Amino acid sequence: xTIQHAAPAAAHLRNVNKFYGPFQALxxxxxxxxxxxxxxxxxxxxxxxxxLLRCINVLELYDSGEVRIDDQLIGYESPGGKHMAPRRLRxxxxxxxxxxxxxxxxxxxxxxxxxxxxxxxVRGLTRAQALTRAREALAKVxxxxxxxxxxxxxxxxxxxxxxxxxxxAMEPRIMLFDEPTSALDPELVGExxxxxxxxxxxxxxxxxxxxxxxxxxxxADRVVFMERGEIVATGSxxxxxxxxxxxxxxxxxxxxxxxxxxxF
Amino acid sequence: MMxxxxxxxxxxxxxxxxxxxxxxxxxxxxxxxxxxxxxxxxFGHNLLGYPIRAYVEFIRGTxxxxxxxxxYYGGPLIGLRxxxxxxxxxxxTIYGSAYFTEILRAGFDAVPLGQIExxxxxxxxxxxxxxxxxxxxxxxxxxxxxxxxxxxxxxxTVILSMITVPEIMFQTQTxxxxxxxxxxxxxxxxxxxxxxxxxxxRFGRRLERRFTxxxxxxx
Numbered sequence: 029x030t031i032q033h034a035a036p037a038a039a040h041l042r043n044v045n046k047f048y049g050p051f052q053a054l055x056x057x058x059x060x061x062x063x064x065x066x067x068x069x070x071x072x073x074x075x076x077x078x079x080l081l082r083c084i085n086v087l088e089l090y091d092s093g094e095v096r097i098d099d100q101l102i103g104y105e106s107p108g109g110k111h112m113a114p115r116r117l118r119x120x121x122x123x124x125x126x127x128x129x130x131x132x133x134x135x136x137x138x139x140x141x142x143x144x145x146x147x148x149x150v151r152g153l154t155r156a157q158a159l160t161r162a163r164e165a166l167a168k169v170x171x172x173x174x175x176x177x178x179x180x181x182x183x184x185x186x187x188x189x190x191x192x193x194x195x196x197a198m199e200p201r202i203m204l205f206d207e208p209t210s211a212l213d214p215e216l217v218g219e220x221x222x223x224x225x226x227x228x229x230x231x232x233x234x235x236x237x238x239x240x241x242x243x244x245x246x247x248a249d250r251v252v253f254m255e256r257g258e259i260v261a262t263g264s265x266x267x268x269x270x271x272x273x274x275x276x277x278x279x280x281x282x283x284x285x286x287x288x289x290x291x292f
Numbered sequence: 293m294m295x296x297x298x299x300x301x302x303x304x305x306x307x308x309x310x311x312x313x314x315x316x317x318x319x320x321x322x323x324x325x326x327x328x329x330x331x332x333x334x335f336g337h338n339l340l341g342y343p344i345r346a347y348v349e350f351i352r353g354t355x356x357x358x359x360x361x362x363x364y365y366g367g368p369l370i371g372l373r374x375x376x377x378x379x380x381x382x383x384x385t386i387y388g389s390a391y392f393t394e395i396l397r398a399g400f401d402a403v404p405l406g407q408i409e410x411x412x413x414x415x416x417x418x419x420x421x422x423x424x425x426x427x428x429x430x431x432x433x434x435x436x437x438x439x440x441x442x443x444x445x446x447x448x449t450v451i452l453s454m455i456t457v458p459e460i461m462f463q464t465q466t467x468x469x470x471x472x473x474x475x476x477x478x479x480x481x482x483x484x485x486x487x488x489x490x491x492x493x494r495f496g497r498r499l500e501r502r503f504t505x506x507x508x509x510x511x
Contacts, residue, residue: 087409118415126413132406136428136506145424146414178506191410198414 125195185216307463322388351390399434439496
């Protein structure tokens with residue numbers, strides 16, 4: 029038994045709105061996430077990137093509009109209808125892997141248990157099968173030798189790789205990354221991005237909220253720029269980074285380049 | 293003195309036994325009830341919050357002795373006729389549940405939301421999230437308080453003597469009033485509780501080590 033790649037899924041957002049009280053976090057967001065491609069979401073903090081990502085697996089429930097995984101609506105039973113039954117939602121979430129900024133590993137479990145837990149409890153594998161597959165997932169992110177370490181005995185980069193292993197072991201059809209390298213020391217960023225590049229090369233559908241413009245420029249198939257809860261610009265990395273058409277995008281990129289210029 | 297002990301020994305042993313029994317059942321059932329209340333508050337309908345809060349505030353706001361009297365002497369007025377021992381155990385259960393539920397609430401609140409979201413994102417059901425993630429993570433911070441309150445409850449059991457449960461306090465008082473000896477019975481009582489509490493806190497420390505083993509450096 030090896031980790032299979034389930035057929036990559038697409039995601040479609042149509043006129044999605046999300047409010048926190050009077051504050052509108054997402055305004056009429058319409059976006060198609062193509063299967064098997066890497067879509068990077070960039071933009072200033074507070075622009076709604078993470079909210080958009082979290083609406084895809086309904087960690088945040090959007091208020092209006094539609095979010096679909098392939099053709100299946102998620103979050104509501106029908107457009108504008110009742111909230112989705114918890115059981116249906118759990119079934120759909122199995123197909124969607126997520127990696128968080130703060131890793132969110134379970135501290136009382138070893139790396140191996142962190143990966144095996146979902147296989148056993150959600151996928152219904154036997155303990156032995158779950159451990160076998162969890163070991164494969166850990167090997168894939170280069171951590172076969174750390175399976176007995178608890179998260180507190182792993183570096184940030186290692187923890188994030190365990191978190192990626194935990195997600196891919198479930199054989200998701202789409203993977204969401206919420207600023208996966210933002211909490212890492214700079215020298216540990218590379219090992220996480222490396223694993224992500226490998227996943228991208230294998231044809232996983234990936235949606236990545238990131239401040240790593242280098243990653244977006246080199247790995248993304250499409251880059252989406254957001255500001256104030258709206259999608260301002262989308263395009264290939266070349267279109268977005270080399271010839272930004274929108275003035276807000278241009279100023280965001282200029283600010284980024286100034287902060288990251290190497291003259292010090 | 294040996295004669296007195298010989299005469300009252302069996303009664304004292306019965307008293308010890310009843311004290312241990314009412315403490316063990318009261319604590320265990322109180323913890324279970326407190327857990328159920330907390331789960332209902334956390335996952336149940338929002339409107340459940342008000343009666344639960346009223347319950348907790350009432351129990352925490354009144355003396356245990358008063359609650360016990362209401363239950364034992366007031367109970368029959370609403371058709372709740374209990375013998376002294378069951379009434380005492382039920383009283384301890386109710387009293388304990390209000391405090392346990394608050395300790396558990398604080399413990400659950402301290403579980404980082406991200407760890408729960410990670411479980412949700414994978415597709416765990418709520419019962420699994422509670423049993424596999426929230427309880428073990430929460431125990432690190434809540435266990436000392438839970439053990440502490442279990443220790444407080446050992447000493448609340450003496451109040452059961454007021455509704456004629458023949459536990460250790462009741463037996464000691466009987467012995468005192470019949471023999472007019474005060475020092476020996478009170479000393480026996482004090483030593484008993486000291487040993488009792490010491491045992492619980494040792495057990496508690498062992499439990500703590502079990503729930504926090506992953507925080508210790510073993511690399």
